Amino acid sequence: MKTLSYDPLYLFIDGRWLDAEGRDTVAVVNPATNAVLGRLPLADASDLDRALAAAERGFATWRRTAPAERARILKASADLMRERVEHIATLMTLEEGKPLVESRDEVLRAADYFEWFAEEARRIDGRVVPANRPGVLQLVKREPIGPVAAFTPWNFPAITPARKLSAALAAGCSVIIKPGEESPAAALALARALDDAGLPKGVLQVVFGVPDAVSSQLIASPVIRKVAFTGSMPVGRLLAERAAAGVKPITLELGGHGPVLVFRDADLDAAAVGGAANRFRGTGQICISSTRFLVQRDIYPRFTERFVAATRALVVGDGLDASTQVGPLANARQLAKMESLVEDAVRQGARLLTGGKRIPGPGYFFEPTVLADVPMSARVMHEEPFGPIAVLRPFDGLDDALTEANRLPYGLSAYAFTRDARTAIDVADGLEAGMIGINQYRIVATELPFGGMKESGIGSEGGAEGIHHYLVNKFISQI
Template sequence: MNTPYDSLYLFIGGEWIGTEGRDTAVVVNPATETELGRVPLATASDLDRALNIAQASFDVWRRTVPDQRARILKRAADLILERAPHIAAQMTLEEGKPLGEALDEVTRAAEYFEWFAESARRIDGRVVPANRPGVLQLVKRQPIGPVAAFTPWNFPAITPARKLSAALAAGCSVILKPGEESPSTALALARALDDAGLPKGVLQIVFGVPDQVSSHLIASPIIRKVTFTGSVPIGRLLSARAAEGVKPITLELGGHGPVLVFEDADVEKAAVEGVANRFRGTGQVCISSTRFLIQRGAYQTFVERFVTATQALRIGNGLQPETQVGPLANPRQLAKMEELVADAVAKGATLLAGGKRLSGQGFFFEPTVLADVPMTARVMHEEPFGPIAILMPFDEMADGLQEANRLPYGLSAYAFTTSARTAIDVADGLEAGMIGINQYRIVATELPFGGLKESGHGSEGGVEGIEHYLTHKFISQV
């Protein structure tokens, strides 16, 4: 399948700005290790221009009536769906995930624009009865101001869509810095919004050295809100920078998702669907299940089903229709997988499947299953963010919950049981922002997406998603 790769730009003030006169970063196809293109990196003057335009465009966009904002977002959603096959192919080229997964992601990105288009019409306030005669008391919700948004490379459509759709619906202007390794997808979303009639400058896309761009944007008094999806260490850094300017920040950080499988569960379903969930996106998914905790009576059956299903997965270029697991996104991820597996095995873990890089071109690593992993192994503490699954038994619910909650992560968790009582108790006991009972699919546009503990704070999606881009203003009038 020969799919051409789109040209890459900055998008500032409604202009598509190419590489001339700017440093660039190479975009590599992770399945072939060949160069796809070069993305221009914004200069300091580019960032200053983007900031000034964001301020000016906010003054226009915040006064655009909600119905008009909604119409533009809905039109953008329609354009994204029309262009979905092309956008998905771009995503597979630059990020590596199978084309079917990419197409599903683009479709769900469009759904966020549809959802928040309607939310724009529902930004209401309230009248509060006064305790003095002749006084009118109002509470109004208004857009917070220009937003700096930072998104990673692993979900280059849906992660920007969550932030952009909510912020734009609220009436905010946005400067978005996507991951430089998968830039074309985010630019396709920007083009859809531009073609839908979004006023010039309301959305701007910049690329650059992440530390330089984030420090420049967050330090500016023009930026009034920060939102970031990525790793815990970078989340801490950006949170500190935002705090210097007393700016609110939404953080969606890493995870190390536990799965509790009880003896009364549908073990076949938990195992087979667990394999699909764990190795989707080549394991580079923050809400993915990583630690499978199986009650001892079901442990052996689960292990057999899980390993068999893992070994049956088809690995290859995401553009090939039979591919179920694509390459890792970059050489850093590949090196990390090799290090984590070698460390676990050296410390006594049992390798049940996979465990090594595939020969030939591409950043391919076998879907890997580890058992008997000691607590001293790095993978028991660090988010793998790759195709590694850990299987371990537990006896009583308290033991399973203790292990599930042991880490500072609290993004996603899962449990499988046919007992209603067990389902209630385990859901109450798990320390996670999103919990799936007897299923692994826990993401929907109408539901909040976010974590607890070091997995971040604040939620995206659902009715909660727009709140972070609004302020509350109290007005007392006589």
Template structure:
């Protein structure tokens, strides 16, 4: 029977679950009701020092653990995640707000990453390079880079930590993970699966705290050899500077403002129906979400009518309620931001076709909103909304569409809909984005790289590429 009880919250350091005693705490709130779920312990400087030392010590053991054993533990953890998926999904919906069906899917996909990288652990190889001198053997080995500091946000509290943890652990690295404080229980549930699967003590630490203090102490430590961050562009810049001070590599997956090019020859109804579902999935709090819908002028009116109708049909409510398709925003800050963006767009001359305001009552609910005729001076044409607002604009030809799609410094995801093979090739080549969907919005797969370009970050997670960012090359020349 499904339970809606919220799990106790801890820090997880050196294999021990540390409660709030003697530590400052922060409230974790159910965004659907505004009610407090629990109190989250915040790490002290001493806690972080202990986590760093535990990571250093455990790395000396884990790096020498044979790949087959690392793979066994990751596979076992994936199995436990699947067994516990209903409980973990419920925790996620309670603290983050997304519909339970989306939470279930996320937990299962997180398990897939651990299973995928369990196999990648067995494929870490090197090469023998023929020498230009007799009697010399030349080897290139790929070895774990060292302890990792990983930072993840609140919007995908299972799959984002999973991408980082699975690859880093498969490579032989130890990890200190700081998840988002709004949704801590999900990450702790993943850690419990790894712990129960036999991960050696100290290989993984989970800490929460004041973000600036935690990142400053962890990244400055000589123990940390690699940094990985998913979150906003401004914070990504800050962490890049801190990593650069120690000449440490950093992987960044930052914001997006995903353009969608819909050409006149496309399946307009499918592009609109699926586009509304994609835009408002996760209440729009999705970094790869489609946000700017650019429709070729001849199909504009039809697309707008269909998209608005699909948006109005969406069921809004508590993520635990049956049938909910759009949940609450994560926190009051997001609500205030949506109101400000809509007000600015309307003041600049935009038309609200549906939605546009917060929903009265408990929780942080905002109506799925569609804006048309948005002038280029509006903030939303330049800032990632990260909420349930879609922008619709016409374009005339391929060159115009690509120019608008590529105008912003964001380059994480982009989409295009066309039945013409030549157009599909041209937009695939011409769009500036790390991930591109042609005639579909589902572009994420465990076996493929996830990452952006320009100010949306650098590096990749997932796929065969993902593990490489946790490895270093060592050249050995032996006479």
């Protein structure tokens, strides 16, 4: 395999690309090889102060920019992302580990979000409300909320920043974004495309640093008017508390533990073979991934056989290898967590049908793992595994399946497979999840809302709903 170059890493503040000189740095590591790809500069308090001042100035400029011009810049950046897809996808695979085909798809879908919200920028409108007094004009306007602090994780380093940036910028907000430090180059490539497309200086800042220090300083600043976060439930709760202290709205997309309900009349290949592909895509490090497969008892043995066979057929390896279907985990912490969850489940009586071990050699590789008949006391029945572990359990009737599906505080994604229309309606009505797939696993599209309920989040990104969180209402009554 040929040696591939990795982009230099920067902070991006007030239109300037700032390198590591005079700053602390952290290593960015290829999770497939353990090789150090580069050193990432970390923002200190003075860098964050400069980012806040720039965002304040940038907002003053950008909010007055005509929606058509905002749309033009966002569309131009989407075109640049598509032109640079191979380069950005390679960066993503090097730093995050996912197969190159998944990285390409992610970059193209990130570009789609910028194009979608470019059009939404042109559709921001208000209304005239008839007055109950003669001679009075009553207007409701929609205006950008103000500078935004956005925080995104490492697992989708292009599409997750894209959802936040495209909607906020389309609304007329400036943004300070802190992507995940483990996969920074892809997010910086998006910023480069926006800069090259003509985004005014100060409208976007990209910073990295110690997460707690960065979030506390940004959210506490009076400059910031809105917070957006994708990540874990514990961190989401912490950021929500910080935002609440300043009475600042927050959009949260947190964890999931996606149930899959498979009924006796389901297409077993679609549910089982497709389920294995979906579960282990991204090495299971996907918040909307199918995790708990709940299968009607009389088809449980046949489903299990097909699911295990499909899992064993998956090719694990370096994401740069064209044959790879499952890449490495992100870091050593994830490896240790997988081992701990499997050991706990087996010790309590679960059947280990395949996998269950780290793969020897360099990189953070773990075998795609299937656990059957997992007792309810096992940790994996309560904790989001966020790795290549699938859990199989039988159920008897619809009520039993819905009870288990809705048992956890998670409410992000859920899936069901049935040929019966009545069952499909009852399941869709009964599931407590923000996104539901019936007879399919692909539930994400730019034109649709992405978000959960319960403790899986507040608000939605994507779709027509995605821009609303970055706008405020202003009522004007004129005589």
